[in-house]
Amino acid sequence: MDTTVRDHSDRTGTAEGPSGSRLRVLLMLEIHEGSQQRFLDAYESIRDQVARVPGHLRDQLCQSIDDPTQWLITSEWADSDRFLAWVDSPEHQLMVRPLHGCVRGTRSLRYAVARETGTLHPPATGPIPSGGEPRTGAAPALRPPTAAADGIIRCALSFPVEPGSSAEVARILSDYDPPDPHVDETTSLRRTSVFMHGNVVVRAIEIRGDMRAALAHVARQPQVRAAEEALNPYLVEPRDLDDPEGAREFFMRAALAEAFQRTAAHARAGDDRAERKAFLYPVRPGAAESVARILAAHDEELLADPEGPFAGVSVYLRQDLLVRVVDLRPGAGDDPAVLLGIPAEAAPRIGRLLDEHQADLADEAGLRRLLAACAMTPVTDRHAADVS
Numbered sequence: 001m002d003t004t005v006r007d008h009s010d011r012t013g014t015a016e017g018p019s020g021s022r023l024r025v026l027l028m029l030e031i032h033e034g035s036q037q038r039f040l041d042a043y044e045s046i047r048d049q050v051a052r053v054p055g056h057l058r059d060q061l062c063q064s065i066d067d068p069t070q071w072l073i074t075s076e077w078a079d080s081d082r083f084l085a086w087v088d089s090p091e092h093q094l095m096v097r098p099l100h101g102c103v104r105g106t107r108s109l110r111y112a113v114a115r116e117t118g119t120l121h122p123p124a125t126g127p128i129p130s131g132g133e134p135r136t137g138a139a140p141a142l143r144p145p146t147a148a149a150d151g152i153i154r155c156a157l158s159f160p161v162e163p164g165s166s167a168e169v170a171r172i173l174s175d176y177d178p179p180d181p182h183v184d185e186t187t188s189l190r191r192t193s194v195f196m197h198g199n200v201v202v203r204a205i206e207i208r209g210d211m212r213a214a215l216a217h218v219a220r221q222p223q224v225r226a227a228e229e230a231l232n233p234y235l236v237e238p239r240d241l242d243d244p245e246g247a248r249e250f251f252m253r254a255a256l257a258e259a260f261q262r263t264a265a266h267a268r269a270g271d272d273r274a275e276r277k278a279f280l281y282p283v284r285p286g287a288a289e290s291v292a293r294i295l296a297a298h299d300e301e302l303l304a305d306p307e308g309p310f311a312g313v314s315v316y317l318r319q320d321l322l323v324r325v326v327d328l329r330p331g332a333g334d335d336p337a338v339l340l341g342i343p344a345e346a347a348p349r350i351g352r353l354l355d356e357h358q359a360d361l362a363d364e365a366g367l368r369r370l371l372a373a374c375a376m377t378p379v380t381d382r383h384a385a386d387v388s
Contacts, residue, residue, distance in 0.1 A: 022113040023077040031069050035102035042098035044286045049095050055082025078249055150263045152190055153211050156316045157254040158202045165234040166196055172230045174380040179221040181384040187213045190384050195278040195376035204325050256316035260296035263312040264303045274311040274327040278376040281322040287353035288322040294350055295341040309338055336367035
């Protein structure tokens with residue numbers, strides 16, 4: 001994100017880095033005294049628009065711990081060309097206008113990404129605590145996925161496809177032979193579930209062992225490569241999985257952060273065959289993390305109940321995309337409050353955080369309307385036992 005209004009004569013031949021390299025932009029802002037909330041509201045009003053700009057990968061808003069008027073926005077872009085095309089455009093000037101009234105001064109620095117530590121597999125977050133206030137404008141801190149108490153690593157990817165292509169995309173994602181689940185002596189594929197909601201695809205993956213080895217194993221399978229190639233024309237954002245940097249950008253863009261993940265402590269052998277459902281919640285802009293926190297607190301209680309309905313629950317988010325994946329035990333029933341993870345005492349609060357068309361959760365009819373609105377369509381659900 002860049003909100004500067006100035007000419008760009010300060011660029012030099014190498015300032016934007018080597019051609020094709022990712023770009024890190026640091027925007028330092030000084031806001032007027034007493035305008036913090038106005039600034040945060042303005043940032044919230046434009047951050048999703050900026051996130052949809054071609055080439056934008058991610059950004060983060062930070063506040064100085066020494067001076068509350070000093071702020072920093074760091075953003076990462078796939079390359080300098082697309083960043084500069086946007087920052088020099090009239091659309092950029094209109095998009096960032098809400099910030100102008102509360103910002104006293106700015107300074108922008110740009111750096112090409114030359115070296116990096118970290119892993120290539122999809123990131124996730126630690127559990128969101130059940131108490132406290134939502135962190136306005138903040139994204140969860142990312143960390144590599146780690147194994148749960150049952151030894152399984154769980155992660156999820158999500159990406160949009162072109163409107164009208166859902167039926168063909170579902171066919172591609174369900175119509176290829178699954179890869180051999182055995183990776184090596186210590187690593188195996190356990191379960192892969194794919195869901196769709198409109199033009200949004202969510203792929204939930206379970207791995208035992210080394211995630212990097214498992215993903216590399218899957219990527220080498222010819223039937224998987226053929227399916228991914230067939231999927232490419234229908235993606236909203238293009239990708240090139242044959243290019244290591246392109247593959248990395250896709251996984252970083254598609255990865256959902258893990259807000260909550262638990263398996264029931266009393267899970268029995270065979271619970272991995274539980275029926276799996278997924279829900280995409282129609283949250284208001286900026287409210288996904290608050291809703292995730294409420295859902296996590298309630299799910300924690302149900303998972304502690306030996307007679308509870310769930311064998312496991314995972315809650316994932318990215319910006320305003322909030323997905324909850326639940327494994328239902330036999331006889332769990334169809335109570336919409338249970339399936340949605342919304343206890344009666346939390347319904348009014350969650351209602352205020354949902355899209356206005358789904359905000360009425362005062363009775364079972366409202367809960368069932370929400371259930372119908374956010375239930376994702378299962379495309380495929382493959383277990384290791386299915387392909388061994």
